Amino acid sequence: MDISQYLEVFIDESKEHLQMCNEQLLELEKNPDNLEIVNVIFRSAHTLKGMSATMGYEDLANLTHQMENVLDGIRNNKIKVTSQILDVVFKSVDYLEEMIFSIAEGGSGKKDVSDVVALLKKIEKGESLEEDTATQSEVAGNVKTSTTKEASNYDEFELTVLQQSKEQGFHIYEIAISLREDCVLKAARVFMIFEVLEQVGEVIKTTPSVDMLEEENFDHQFKVSFISMELPEELKNRIMKVSEVDTVEINTISLENIAIPAENNEVAVTLEAVKEEETTLTPATIQKETNEQQKTTQAKGNVNNKTIRVSIERLDILMNLFEELVIDRGRLEQISRELTHTDLTETVERMSRISGDLQSIILNMRMVPVDTVFNRFPRMVRQLARDLNKKIDLQIIGAETELDRTVIDEIGDPLVHLIRNALDHGIETPEVRKAAGKSEEGTLILKAYHSGNHVFIEIQDNGAGINRDKVIGKAKKQGIISDSEANSLTDKQVYDLIFSSGFSTADKISDVSGRGVGLDVVKSTIETLGGSITIDSVEGEGSTFFIQLPLTLSIISVLLIELGQEKYGIPLSSIIETAIIKKSDILSAHNQRVINFRNKVIPLVFLEELFEVTPQDETSEYMSVVIVKKGDKIAGFVVDSFIGQQEVVLKSLGNYLSTVFAISGATILGDGQVALIIDCNSLIK
Structure with missing residues (x-):
């Protein structure tokens, strides 16, 4: 039997079972006497063993079999759960993940697992692990250096x-x-x-x-x-x-052999009642093994939905085709307005409504719960807390909140870095917390929720907060600000300094943070996604990082404006309001043209000068201005005229034009013209 056709399904289901093992092992650590948790882990391990054997991955099957023996001993009360035993089981799951990722990248899935198998056998026989502390350290070391020397x-x-x-x-x-x-x-x-x-x-x-x-x-x-x-x-x-x-x-440095964990390349698309009987792509052997797991999932409340797996590439193709449809829809709407033909107008309006519904469905198909990112953090926090000798209570709220797959793929690493910083810099050691009258266990809250057309993610800790004087001292020492500037900064402006390139307040350098690399990249990544990040902190009480992200990146709403004979789009998410001002109201401050708008001094950016466009009318005494924001910074873009709001398809400029300043992409309008989309973030300093 040719089983290569089932490889994709095997990889996806294996990742799901390993994630289940990780989550339930964390629960078992909190409730070591709960045998139902052990049963759930055992079923996932048993299913993974059967699938691996069927697919011919012997190293995977052997390690899972040995892990299964230990879990069987625990659920039959022959083995008592301890942190040392869980460390070995966690390490087994790490090895299994490495082998699965190797298979996903076209590898053989083979790995020398003799060290962790030896430990599992000792646990199964009831032997002590005390003398194997060094061995376990070597196991951890092997994992860290299993990529390349450079990594x-x-x-x-x-x-x-x-x-x-x-x-x-x-x-x-x-x-x-x-x-x-x-x-x-x-x-x-x-x-x-x-x-x-x-x-x-x-x-x-x-x-x-x-x-x-x-x-x-x-x-x-x-x-x-x-x-x-x-x-x-x-x-x-x-x-x-x-x-x-x-x-x-x-x-x-060669990165060819560095194994950066790949995101799952497929998403589950939920369909209402695909058909009466659910079909499967897996071999009979695998299906038999997965029945128990499916029953467990259904017991959690998913009995009303059936799912099929659709490659993300297929969804990308579908989205690209629909984007072309949006362009043609705009063209038809413009033609119907010009011809004023009743039947044509009605038909176009109906097509617009239907395509609008289709747009919502396609975008929803691409939406993925942020849980796909959040689920990696409990295990990471557990390990970091142990490395730092800290007690951490991680609380995850709103994991079901959905984001576009494109955004999900990019947001994972910035969140990892922010959480690592919160654990290292923010939350104190138990001794320090106790001396300050706090509980020894620090709390880290990871929260996601919708608001309008945006998703907000908060990383909140009840640690030491940000020391204003320490931040200012480091910033002055590194030449980021001057003495005169330091005295006039608000708390918010001081907190924003930690996003400066190379900035770090760490007293000592650790493997976790303090190298002065990262938070500026975090901010840059989030702003590239059309989002923003802000900080709120109270010294002695903790800090909160607020991340605002757009729901989707492919189809956006813009304000179309004219510059000379050219048309440009400004994303509505960046616009506060539009205004008409007199030229006589323009003032000059520090060699910068500004206006006093609603009792605020706002710098002006003359887009005609920036993009070297000939203005339409230089004799008019009035000017059109678009007030835009980037975080707490505001600027006014001077344009010739406003055209109106429109939903457009954002297209990349391609590799040759990827470095064009202040332009994030382009779109094709209804009349066939190309309008460039202005990148507001790069114009506001």
Whole structure:
């Protein structure tokens, strides 16, 4: 029997079973005497074992079989649940995930699992694990270094940044720099080297950390992980021009073997009563094994819905075809208005209503619960809490909130970084919390909810909050702000400083955070998605990060405006209001043209000058202005005239025009003209 046709289904179902194991193991840790939880984990492991054996993945089947033996001992009261035993079972699930991801990427799924199998056998026999503490550490170490030597020093978020840079054509270098032994001002030389590097690329990480380099807390050598379009020889020549640099060694980092966990490439599309009998794509053996799990799912309240698996690529094709339909719909609407033919107008109106309903259905098909991102965090928080010797209560609210698949794919890594920061910087150790009159266990709340056409995600902790003076002190030390600016900053403006490139308030550098890399990338990623991030904090009580995201990215509402003979679109999500002002009302402040609008001084951006467009009428004493926002910053875009609001399909400009300033994409209007979509975020500083 040819089982290759079932591979896709096997991978998806395996990921679901492993996620179930992770979630239920966390529950078992809280309730070690609850045998029903053990039964749920046992059923998932048993199903996974049967599917693996059927598909011919022996390493998967053998490890799952051994894990199943331990779970069977627990549910029969032969083995008592302890944190050490759960650590080994968690490690087994980690190995299983690695093998599944290997299969998903076209690999064989083979892995040396003898170390963790030996531990599972000891547990099954009732032997003590005390003497195997070192062995378990080695197991953990094997997992961390199982990718490549280059990847061992990067966390998940940094690896993702490097991967995305590689995909965009950047070279990734690890640069080892030695200063001369007689170098006196080492920190100054490091600063000069960074200044040279940042002219042609971006520093991702330094070893030792940025703080340690600034405080000259290093010998004469340091390493820089760097992305750039420059060739190694050109980079070396640039660095060697800095005085007192002794040697420069540049190595290109290969990411070919780095295993960054891939997101599930398929979504389940819910259909109402597809047909009376549900069909399956899995072999009879797999179907028999999964029946029990399906019953468990149905018991949770999903008995009214039936699902089929549809490849995300097919949904993308469907969306692209519908986008073309939206363009033609706009063209037909314009023609019917011009011809004023009654029958044509009625037909077009009916088609518009039907296509509007179709649009809602297609967009809903692409919507995925944020739980697909949130479900990775309980396990991560558990491990980080243990690494940091902290007690953490993670609460997840609104995991059923839905977002477009495109947004879901991008939001995972920023959330990982924010949660890691909250655990490391925000929540104190039990001793410190107790001394401050707090409970020893800190609370981390991850919350998602809809509001209008946006989804909001909050990451809230009841930790130490943000120390205003400490942030200002670091910002001044790093040259981000001056002494005069520091005195006039509001709390909100101070909190925003932590999103500056290279900024960190960490007193010591850890594996979790404090490297001065990440939060600026978090903000950039969220703004690229058309969203925003803000911070609210009370010192001693905790901090909350608010993330606002659009529901979807493909079809957006814009205000069409005219500049000379050209048409542009400004996303409605960025617009506060429109206004007509007199030219005589324009003032000048700090070499910037501004207006006093509703008792606020608002800087003006003349789009005609920016895009080098000939204005329509320079004699008029009035000007049209679109007031736009980016976070708490406001600006006014001066345009020739307003056309009106319209739903448009956002199309990429392609790789050759991907670096065009202030333009996020383009759309085709009803009359066939191309209108560029303005990127408001890049115009507001």
